[in-house]
Each structure stands twice: as structure tokens, then as C-alpha cells.
Amino acid sequence: MKKLLLIPIFIFVIFLVVIVIAQWNVAVLVNVVPGSCVETDNGADYENPGSISASVIIPNSYPPGTNSSVPASADDVCDGDVLFEGACGNTYGYPGLAGILSLNCSELGNYACQSGACVAIQPPSQNLTLYDDFSSGSLNNSLWEIRQDVEGQPLTDEYGVENENGNFVFHILKNSTGDKRTYLFPNRTFTTGDKFEWGSNLVSYQDGFAGMVLLTGDQYIRIGIQTPGILPDEIGVWHITFEFQQNNLHILRQSPTGTILIDDLVLNQQNGIYTLYIGLASWGPEAHMDFDNFYTS
Ligand SMILES: [Ca+2]
Ligand SMILES: [Ca+2]
Numbered sequence: 586m587k588k589l590l591l592i593p594i595f596i597f598v599i600f601l602v603v604i605v606i607a608q609w610n611v612a613v614l615v616n617v618v619p620g621s622c623v624e625t626d627n628g629a630d631y632e633n634p635g636s637i638s639a640s641v642i643i644p645n646s647y648p649p650g651t652n653s654s655v656p657a658s659a660d661d662v663c664d665g666d667v668l669f670e671g672a673c674g675n676t677y678g679y680p681g682l683a684g685i686l687s688l689n690c691s692e693l694g695n696y697a698c699q700s701g702a703c704v705a706i707q708p709p710s711q712n713l714t715l716y717d718d719f720s721s722g723s724l725n726n727s728l729w730e731i732r733q734d735v736e737g738q739p740l741t742d743e744y745g746v747e748n749e750n751g752n753f754v755f756h757i758l759k760n761s762t763g764d765k766r767t768y769l770f771p772n773r774t775f776t777t778g779d780k781f782e783w784g785s786n787l788v789s790y791q792d793g794f795a796g797m798v799l800l801t802g803d804q805y806i807r808i809g810i811q812t813p814g815i816l817p818d819e820i821g822v823w824h825i826t827f828e829f830q831q832n833n834l835h836i837l838r839q840s841p842t843g844t845i846l847i848d849d850l851v852l853n854q855q856n857g858i859y860t861l862y863i864g865l866a867s868w869g870p871e872a873h874m875d876f877d878n879f880y881t882s
């Protein structure tokens with residue numbers, strides 16, 4: 586009986602390895618009620634966070650030879666740079682199998698595991714140095730302040746440095762009614778020649794929200810980075826660059842799927858002195874963004 590089971594398991598594993606090219610390993614493999622396995626992404630799909638659920642078959646100790654089934658589910662999760670990915674065997678012609686596979690995202694090249702998927706890391710522009718990646722696990726008060734919007738709305742329900750899937754980030758979450766906003770405020774000024782880059786991870790949202798940057802100091806501009814219906818609102822890590830040029834604020838946004846958006850905003854003063862608020866405004870029921878990997882010139 587056991588030998589019979591091992592053969593399809595072996596074929597299933599080999600088939601996965603061949604089909605996705607990446608170095609998947611099998612963490613868990615179980616027999617499921619045929620056809621009961623469903624998942625929200627596409628099998629061994631490292632690019633998209635997903636979840637899997639199935640009726641798992643458990644042999645009964647008595648009477649011998651009989652089985653029970655129990656419902657089970659799992660989300661794709663990260664442990665450091667290792668992705669644990671649920672996959673249904675029916676995607677690969679094995680409706681009676683389901684597995685949790687693991688993949689070290691760094692083996693794909695310039696990838697890291699973030700929020701249940703392997704995502705491409707955007708290398709920082711040349712000549713930039715790390716400002717903060719929150720790897721200390723707490724907010725460095727010499728580098729940052731947490732601020733309300735200059736318009737005075739209350740702070741969001743959650744904010745602070747948190748470990749999200751093995752990586753410390755600055756986490757902002759709003760999950761109650763009302764218009765709430767939280768910003769990270771770098772304790773430094775910017776002027777002509779300065780650059781500031783970061784990763785802005787739009788994790789989830791329902792209805793009204795905006796990833797926002799406020800330019801303050803010698804000029805005041807409210808800058809929407811992501812917002813549904815007006816600006817792109819792709820889920821995932823956005824790579825944002827602010828470059829202060831002579832009388833011009835050059836903004837580059839690279840979306841998770843690689844779309845590049847460039848904006849140039851007129852700065853009225855020559856070599857003005859500016860500060861930045863970087864954060865999230867939400868007036869819908871839920872919005873979650875994480876900020877990480879700030880680089881500066
Ligand atoms: Ca999957
Ligand atoms: Ca996946």
C-alpha cells in the first residue's frame with residue numbers, strides 16, 4: 586500500500602521541478618480527497634501570494650484500512666527569503682495530492698521573499714547609501730519621526746516597525762472607520778542634488794486610500810503615489826525615487842509589474858530646503874502598506 590502511494594508522489598515532485606525550473610523542495614505532501622483541493626493562485630506560483638485549501642485524508646487507526654478527511658488550508662508565507670508555497674496536485678494531473686513547497690527566492694537572482702511571494706529587488710541607484718531598512722527591529726528616532734498629516738487627521742490604527750514575513754518594515758494599517766493617516770518623516774532636509782529612494786509595498790486595501798508623500802518646507806505639494814481609480818494601485822512593492830533638481834522635483838515610480846511613471850513638479854525656489862512626509866491615508870474600511878529600504882544620496 587505504501588509503495589503504491591510513493592510512486593505518484595515521486596512523479597508529482599519531479600513534474601513540479603521540471604515545470605517551474607526553479608529549485609522547489611517539498612516541505613509537506615499529503616493525500617487529499619480527489620478534486621477537493623482549490624487554490625487562489627496557479628500551482629507552484631512564486632510570483633503571486635495565494636492560499637490553498639483541501640480535504641486531507643488521514644488514515645484511521647481503527648478500523649484498519651479506513652480513512653477520515655479533515656479540512657485544511659494554508660497561505661503562502663515567507664520565512665526569511667524562503668517562500669512556502671501551497672500547490673494543488675490537480676494542477677499537475679494528480680487530483681489526490683496537495684503539497685507545501687519551498688523555494689529560496691534568492692536563488693532566482695535578485696529576488697527576495699515578501700508577503701508570501703518572491704519579488705524582484707530593485708537595486709538602488711548608484712552612489713546611494715542605506716538610510717534605513719529597519720533591520721534593528723525598532724524605529725530609530727534619530728532618523729525618523731512619526732507624524733500626522735499636516736491636515737490633522739488622526740493616526741492609523743497600527744503603525745511601527747514590524748516583522749512581516751521575516752523582514753522588518755515600517756508597517757501602517759488602517760482597519761476602522763474614519764479618515765486616518767500616518768506618515769514617516771525623515772529627520773533630514775532635502776535640497777538640489779539630493780535623492781531619496783524607497784520601497785512602498787501596497788499589501789492590501791478596500792476602497793478609498795492613497796499612498797501619499799507630502800512635500801513640506803519651502804514649498805507644499807501633496808503627492809499621490811498610489812490610489813484606486815486615479816493612479817495605478819497595483820498590489821506589491823513599488824520602487825519610488827524622489828530627486829531634487831534645480832527648480833524641479835523629479836519623481837519616478839516603478840510599479841510591481843515594472844511600469845515606470847515619471848512626474849516632474851515645478852519647485853519655485855532655487856535650491857529651496859524641503860522635508861518629506863511618506864505614508865498612507867485611508868478613508869475606506871481597510872488599507873495596509875509597508876515601507877522599507879530607504880536609500881539616500
Ligand atoms: Ca499556489
Ligand atoms: Ca504563490
Ligand SMILES: [Ca+2]
Pocket residue numbers: 718719720752753754877878
Ligand atoms: Ca527591512
